[in-house]
Amino acid sequence: MTETALKRTAFYDLHLAAGAKIVPFAGFEMPVSYRGIVSEHTAVRQRVGVFDVSHMGEVLVTGPNALEFVQKITVNDASVLAVGQAQYSAMCRPDGGIVDDLLVYYRGPEHYLLVINGANIDKDFAWMQQNAIEGATLVNASDDYSLLAIQGPKSLETLQKLTDTNLSTLEYYHFAEGEIAGVPAIISRTGYTGELGFELYFSSNRQPSETVWNAVMEAGAEFGIEPTGLGARDTLRLEMGYCLYGNDITDHTNTIEAGLGWITKLDKGEFNGREALAAVKAAKPSRKLVAFQMNERGIPRQHYKIAADGREIGEVTSGTSSPTLSEGIGMGYVESAFAKSGTEIAIVIRDKHIPATIVKLPFVKKG
């Protein structure tokens, strides 16, 4: 593999000024942390934090057959969306393997915005083009958008100072096209943290991007706002049990075994992977993605083995030390017979079997 130059988001200099530790991620130089993962994690759970997630990809789908295209490539039913509504979904291959998980935004008649994972932009767009249909135009607009996530109990109060859009009436998984600090933006009541939060899509030009960042930091100052890196983004999502593509879901896992049956609408009509997914559902999956909590000291990590009855029954896909619980938590695939909550398992950490228990999600319950 040849090395390609890493890209920078419009906020790169601001990250450095804020003391960020920068790592390569999804082809970008991204901030993994600023003051420390635990401090940033706590800021989002208790106050408000700002994430630069501009590495995410945006694909515009327009034209008379835009809905037909979205219905073909995604597993959820986009026909139920009203304008201004967003939906969590996934794209599957004919064998049911997950190409990516994504958000589908219904912006207006014949106009959808698909938000995909940064590491998958090239793969996803190639897949979409392979599956293109007449009357649906695809534009990879990933480089045109900055994306900031403002998350935490004080996110609404922070952002309301900067916009005329009434944020308190914006429901979960709804969005409005308005302005933030005078910059035109899609204001979406979505996030990856389990907290009250918003995601803002706007021009990736440096000036408007810096305007929004600085305005958000200033508006949130009275609440103790903190810039928050990818490290805390991972611990926050894992405490809620949200899947991460590349860890918990991949080309080699399907939505049924991943616990994403709730977004897999087998009766919506034909779509990529429908037949395979229906077969998995009918036969019951042989393995399932589960959540577990360590009973003793130990931190599960990706690729650690899961054991029970003295033999290997699966593998960890995500694991960390939960900053909220101060305990090891994780997710992984296990043989379906061991998937029930309350089942005692063990995580193999440096050749030792450390006991753990299958639990229901989320790990961290919110009021």
Place this chain on the structure above:
Amino acid sequence: MNFPSDLKYDKSHEWVRIDGTAGTVGITEYAQSELGDVVFVDITASIGDELAPGQIFGTIEAVKTVADLYMPIACRITEINTAVNDAPETVNKDPYGDGWMVSIEIAPDADLTALMDADTYAASVGK
């Protein structure tokens, strides 16, 4: 960054404080800063174990990272700091003090020349 001049350092970012034939081992300020929030210290060696230089004596875990602990010098383990089990953040706050890992008795034939002084170590990590 602070690299006390009375300590010796190895390239895997441990320090050793030598006091006659006795010693104390921990990780450097640079190491704790690279790791981030330390959440678990797992000393796998036991008191009485004889270790060669470069041998793994435990594992240190931050939220995102796992790193092995390497013994800088030939020795026998005499004490393990169990206080960092309950307060792993001590390693971040006081890496040269309360955040120490193990006490050792230095082997009579131990080679001290392989260790770096503070200035050489600081230069090696670009600080």
